[in-house]
Amino acid sequence: MRDFQKPGRSAVFADQGMCATSHPLATQTAIALLQAGGNAVDAAIGAAILLGFCEPQSTGLGGDMFAIVSQPDSRIIGLNASGRAPAGTDGDAIRAKHEVMPLYDVAAVTIPGAVDGFCRLHGDHGHLPLDQVLGPAIQYADAGIPVAPRVAFDYEQSGNVLTGRARELFLKDDAPLPLGARFAAPGQAEVLRRVAAEGRAGFYEGEVAEDMVASLRALGGTHTLDDFAATACDYVDPLRSTYRDAELLEIPPNGQGATAMLILNMLETMDPQEDAFGTMRAHLEAEATKLGYDARDRFIADMDHVTRLDHMLSKDTARSLAGLIDPDRAMPDARKASDNIHKDTVYITVVDKNRQAVSLIYSIFHSFGSGIASDKFGVLFQNRGGGFTLEKGHPNEVGPGKRPMHTIIPGMLKLGDGSLMPFGVMGGAYQSTGHARFVSNVVDYGMGPQAAIDAPRSFAEAGHLKVERGYAAEVHEGLAAKGHDVQVPVTAVGGAQAIRIRPDGVLEAGSDPRKDGIALGY
Numbered sequence: 001m002r003d004f005q006k007p008g009r010s011a012v013f014a015d016q017g018m019c020a021t022s023h024p025l026a027t028q029t030a031i032a033l034l035q036a037g038g039n040a041v042d043a044a045i046g047a048a049i050l051l052g053f054c055e056p057q058s059t060g061l062g063g064d065m066f067a068i069v070s071q072p073d074s075r076i077i078g079l080n081a082s083g084r085a086p087a088g089t090d091g092d093a094i095r096a097k098h099e100v101m102p103l104y105d106v107a108a109v110t111i112p113g114a115v116d117g118f119c120r121l122h123g124d125h126g127h128l129p130l131d132q133v134l135g136p137a138i139q140y141a142d143a144g145i146p147v148a149p150r151v152a153f154d155y156e157q158s159g160n161v162l163t164g165r166a167r168e169l170f171l172k173d174d175a176p177l178p179l180g181a182r183f184a185a186p187g188q189a190e191v192l193r194r195v196a197a198e199g200r201a202g203f204y205e206g207e208v209a210e211d212m213v214a215s216l217r218a219l220g221g222t223h224t225l226d227d228f229a230a231t232a233c234d235y236v237d238p239l240r241s242t243y244r245d246a247e248l249l250e251i252p253p254n255g256q257g258a259t260a261m262l263i264l265n266m267l268e269t270m271d272p273q274e275d276a277f278g279t280m281r282a283h284l285e286a287e288a289t290k291l292g293y294d295a296r297d298r299f300i301a302d303m304d305h306v307t308r309l310d311h312m313l314s315k316d317t318a319r320s321l322a323g324l325i326d327p328d329r330a331m332p333d334a335r336k337a338s339d340n341i342h343k344d345t346v347y348i349t350v351v352d353k354n355r356q357a358v359s360l361i362y363s364i365f366h367s368f369g370s371g372i373a374s375d376k377f378g379v380l381f382q383n384r385g386g387g388f389t390l391e392k393g394h395p396n397e398v399g400p401g402k403r404p405m406h407t408i409i410p411g412m413l414k415l416g417d418g419s420l421m422p423f424g425v426m427g428g429a430y431q432s433t434g435h436a437r438f439v440s441n442v443v444d445y446g447m448g449p450q451a452a453i454d455a456p457r458s459f460a461e462a463g464h465l466k467v468e469r470g471y472a473a474e475v476h477e478g479l480a481a482k483g484h485d486v487q488v489p490v491t492a493v494g495g496a497q498a499i500r501i502r503p504d505g506v507l508e509a510g511s512d513p514r515k516d517g518i519a520l521g522y
Contacts, residue, residue, distance in 0.1 A: 014521020081117020088222030144184030158367035166373035245416030265318030279478030301395035347424035359422035427494025450510030
């Protein structure tokens, strides 16, 4: 139980239904859809799409989506709604202009997959009419939503990446929107009205698709109407891996969920540290992260091109890698230095009265994605193509029709006591380590969803160890003494939501104070 004399928030408990998102209006909308007779799929879709207007820097119709859905009969399915590179993508042409994949260039814009995924998921598993599910997002996009504190912070940090038409639509007087200013997107509201009436064709065909293609081609893109029309999500079987007496489920590649499993498999070879927030636990997690992400960058790619997934998920592989970890000394970062620009994502989890559970993640990758928006309707495009490599022969080499390695990953955890916990951790590359951290918090230290989310975080990235201020000063000093280049990050590390379906049927939820959101139940 938390100390009620210190700042913090209590977990939320309910019986009928529950939702946790990174913005209060989205959570409230999900609960309203449940109370109107919708199921968890309806509520998750309605909340997710609304988040594109609550947090325009984090996600939107020009992005991708992944989901894991646990049905009332205990079947668990996965959905990969990530888009592909245009058929006209030419790796050599990109290499002629860039040494690494660009982030703020039309070459980084992959075809948006989220809308196709939302329509497929709703058509197969939703209950309410699509226009009712999309109604709240349409209303808010037309009327505008006041900018919340975390959104204002992100605007100030990254609004400068917006270019051309996007600056007119997402800024005010060419400056970031301040706290409390309204963000409205009437053009995207019209897109949603067409999707509500026509389904996926309202986005991938006709005037909306023509607007997106014309806008991208004007910047030198190879995108075509055929690329948009051919976009199709895929149902997938989630990966499964054990951690002590728990089972973790992740989406298979092109997502990085296998990296979380590899990190946990390494940590499983070690006894849990007595101090959950001490130096040694942070050190061991950092070292496992370095090794895990090195494997990720070697192996994770479009599933049609992955060749060594079984090796990456092997407990024997993890045991061998764990043997490289020195408890007293940090190893050099095995990965190439990466950019430190903040990545944004939204994660939603919903459980309904029939105990259908949805774990859904939706993103445009970097804050404000590519910074490019379509001219007429204002669809902001993701820069997921930045997840490719230009290395020839690499499984993740950029190429026509391929899906890039993805950072966003929904998770689901089955605990030894019979609990089921849909969860997710936002924060770009951090997400694999974040999943491992969350699972260990729950399994090794008995934390509930809110406590596991509140706990301080650190992340080994690009040769540095980012350590939040939530750690004691002596932990920062102890990590530095082990050879880590300790830095306090400008932005909090990630964000998270989770709902635990307890064995007695009670729902328990948490939402991350690092974002603006809440958990609500009824």
